Amino acid sequence: MVGTQRQASVSEKALCVIDGEGDILFTNLALASLLGIDSTAALIGRSIDAFIECTSIASLIERQYRQGVASEPTRVSLVCAGEARLPALVACYAFRNADGAVDGAALIITRRSLDASSDASRSERLEMALEAGELGAWSLDLRTNAAWRTDLHDRIFGYDNILPEWSYETFLDHVVEADRAHVIQSLAQARETNTAWEFECRIRRVDGMLRWIWAQGRVEQDVQDEPLAMFGVIRDISARKATEEQIEFLAFYDPLTRLPNRRLMLDRLGQAVRSAVRDNASGALFFIDLDDFKTLNDTLGHQAGDQMLLEVARRLMSCLRAQDTVARFGGDEFVVMMEGLGSTEAEVIIAVQQIAEKVLRAIEQPYDFSVLWHRRMTCSIGVATFGSTQDTPDLLLRQADIAMYRAKATGGHAVHFYEPHMQAAIDARVALESEIQIGIQRGEFELFYQPQVDLHGATVAAEALLRWRHPIRGLVEPNDFIPVAESSGLIVQLGTQVITAACHKLQDWADDPELAPISVAVNISARQFRDARFVDDICAVLDATAIEPAKLVLELTESALLECVEETAEHMMELKKRGIRFALDDFGMGYSSLYYLKRLPIDQLKIDQRFVSDVLSDPNDLAIVRTIIALAQCLGLRVVAEGVETQATSGFLLAQKCHLQQGFLFSRPLPAAAYEQFMRERQMSLCIPRSDAAVDQLNS
Numbered sequence: 001m002v003g004t005q006r007q008a009s010v011s012e013k014a015l016c017v018i019d020g021e022g023d024i025l026f027t028n029l030a031l032a033s034l035l036g037i038d039s040t041a042a043l044i045g046r047s048i049d050a051f052i053e054c055t056s057i058a059s060l061i062e063r064q065y066r067q068g069v070a071s072e073p074t075r076v077s078l079v080c081a082g083e084a085r086l087p088a089l090v091a092c093y094a095f096r097n098a099d100g101a102v103d104g105a106a107l108i109i110t111r112r113s114l115d116a117s118s119d120a121s122r123s124e125r126l127e128m129a130l131e132a133g134e135l136g137a138w139s140l141d142l143r144t145n146a147a148w149r150t151d152l153h154d155r156i157f158g159y160d161n162i163l164p165e166w167s168y169e170t171f172l173d174h175v176v177e178a179d180r181a182h183v184i185q186s187l188a189q190a191r192e193t194n195t196a197w198e199f200e201c202r203i204r205r206v207d208g209m210l211r212w213i214w215a216q217g218r219v220e221q222d223v224q225d226e227p228l229a230m231f232g233v234i235r236d237i238s239a240r241k242a243t244e245e246q247i248e249f250l251a252f253y254d255p256l257t258r259l260p261n262r263r264l265m266l267d268r269l270g271q272a273v274r275s276a277v278r279d280n281a282s283g284a285l286f287f288i289d290l291d292d293f294k295t296l297n298d299t300l301g302h303q304a305g306d307q308m309l310l311e312v313a314r315r316l317m318s319c320l321r322a323q324d325t326v327a328r329f330g331g332d333e334f335v336v337m338m339e340g341l342g343s344t345e346a347e348v349i350i351a352v353q354q355i356a357e358k359v360l361r362a363i364e365q366p367y368d369f370s371v372l373w374h375r376r377m378t379c380s381i382g383v384a385t386f387g388s389t390q391d392t393p394d395l396l397l398r399q400a401d402i403a404m405y406r407a408k409a410t411g412g413h414a415v416h417f418y419e420p421h422m423q424a425a426i427d428a429r430v431a432l433e434s435e436i437q438i439g440i441q442r443g444e445f446e447l448f449y450q451p452q453v454d455l456h457g458a459t460v461a462a463e464a465l466l467r468w469r470h471p472i473r474g475l476v477e478p479n480d481f482i483p484v485a486e487s488s489g490l491i492v493q494l495g496t497q498v499i500t501a502a503c504h505k506l507q508d509w510a511d512d513p514e515l516a517p518i519s520v521a522v523n524i525s526a527r528q529f530r531d532a533r534f535v536d537d538i539c540a541v542l543d544a545t546a547i548e549p550a551k552l553v554l555e556l557t558e559s560a561l562l563e564c565v566e567e568t569a570e571h572m573m574e575l576k577k578r579g580i581r582f583a584l585d586d587f588g589m590g591y592s593s594l595y596y597l598k599r600l601p602i603d604q605l606k607i608d609q610r611f612v613s614d615v616l617s618d619p620n621d622l623a624i625v626r627t628i629i630a631l632a633q634c635l636g637l638r639v640v641a642e643g644v645e646t647q648a649t650s651g652f653l654l655a656q657k658c659h660l661q662q663g664f665l666f667s668r669p670l671p672a673a674a675y676e677q678f679m680r681e682r683q684m685s686l687c688i689p690r691s692d693a694a695v696d697q698l699n700s
């Protein structure tokens, strides 16, 4: 009678036949009637899962298949027309195909009657009421460990009808590790104090899904206050938690860029100001505003504007460290907070200048996507620094904002400090930078040479030290310009000039018998060493001058090695193959020297002058110098002591078999011509007074 309307009798068993996929092949009117559907035709071909609320009909069938008999009726809810739920029992019988695999099933569905008078029905009503309140209930007999749970309780943990043995441990296994201690403590406290527990925690369902549950319950005790049983209810609160997280996200983050908003930034800034004072490590706040963003927004539309803001956010984050905070305050305003930039004002200024330049460069790169194709954007940065007890988040923001307007007033694409003296310092640095640039072009930089003396007192090497013959300031010492050259990147150009000049000097000396044995050590900055062209440039100079590569010693500091070990090691290996030698400068000042000594092709250790100068008066320095020399000897490395100013220090170093000595005792750094003169005068005479017996002993 398919398609014919007929009222099914309430007592008639509803049945249907489903295929291996769970789609209905056949059904009777009783099922349609139970579901509140007019005709059986509306059910044919549809998935049974749409009508029976049960985690998986497939597992029911699977169980029946394994047991080989019709399954025990299982309690389910029917999903009726209008989404109404109806309690029902389902029994199934599986069909198998020729291979023995489940190919479909017949399902017999009966409505669960709820007779108010029967105990069974009362418990069912209770369970339905609990389900209506989305509560899974459970109890645990503490004497026998017997556990009871409602279906919904198990479904919350992801179990279907195949119920596992349940215990306190099973429950705890589901609780995620981070929440477990809190759960155990809540339950234990409730047990001790005979009070109710209530907590929220995350559980990992049997299918791996992470859910939030709320749990409440208590312990039942006997007359002697001995615990008898625990019972309680749980509810899946994942949806509520997701909403709460969303609300929290909107309260603290910018929905477009997903960066922290003003509120969160103010909060983090408050903490940062406190730690800056406590740790004596200043930080800085950048107020960044895009230049002329309004025009872009007005001409290309808000969608293009949003794309630009998203890209700016991405670029800002790529310029900064993970611990820095980038926030969007709305519109085209971004605020960046950086902590731990230094303990001195000079350190903070250098760090700020470097980061600000990075930001300016990152923002001005073309925006080559969709409507923004070939668009350019610049920004203005206002800087306020913090580290004093008077700083407050509001004040700092105002200061950075004011500074940003000053940067805008100079035409944008600029950085401006709020603090006038810092602005003066940064202006001076910028001026020095351009002077160095001009000085490089005009060839104002010159190498001085400081002799290095061997165990016999013979000058066998020199350290090349840079000087700037400034047209107005006169001779400028490296400490006054190398840091700026390094932070601006000009050291790469300058360093190439130094190596070229040193190699040409070695070439000049090669034909002079008095100067030919001299090798020259050249200082190399980290930035220079990391430069992609560094190895090729040196090889080109070696080829052009045809000097003996072993005559060139490159001096690297530990901090230079530390900045990029892999890349540095690679460059060192390549140059080592050409025969160039390496010295580790300022040895003993770093932390992981031994690690580098093992890994990198180092020929020589240079003991820092801070240890050498007090070696005879400070027992710690004495121990350090002795250890470095002994270490170098064990590893087959040469040792150079720099900063030797007295005969006594020199005598001590000689006794320790330190291979080379350098210092004012022998000579200050000299211009090339003066150095050559020095060599000619001193080459034949020994600089260090000593007995021949002592020298023989040292050289043995």
Ligand SMILES: Nc1nc2c(ncn2[C@@H]2O[C@@H]3COP(=O)(O)O[C@H]4[C@@H](O)[C@H](n5cnc6c(=O)[nH]c(N)nc65)O[C@@H]4COP(=O)(O)O[C@H]3[C@H]2O)c(=O)[nH]1
Residues within 6 Å of the ligand: 450, 464, 465, 466, 477, 478, 479, 482, 491, 495, 498, 522, 523, 524, 525, 585, 609, 642, 643, 644, 645, 662, 663, 664, 665, 669
């Ligand atoms: N008090 C005292 N000082 C002594 C004595 N003997 C030598 N010195 C000084 O100690 C410094 C040794 O150079 P450094 O440790 O490599 O330290 C160098 C090096 O780090 C850097 N530098 C110099 N030239 C270059 C260069 O061409 N490239 C790079 N990247 N850095 C350079 O500048 C630093 C300072 O160079 P200078 O001012 O020439 O200072 C030189 C030298 O004049 C002594 O007996 N007593």
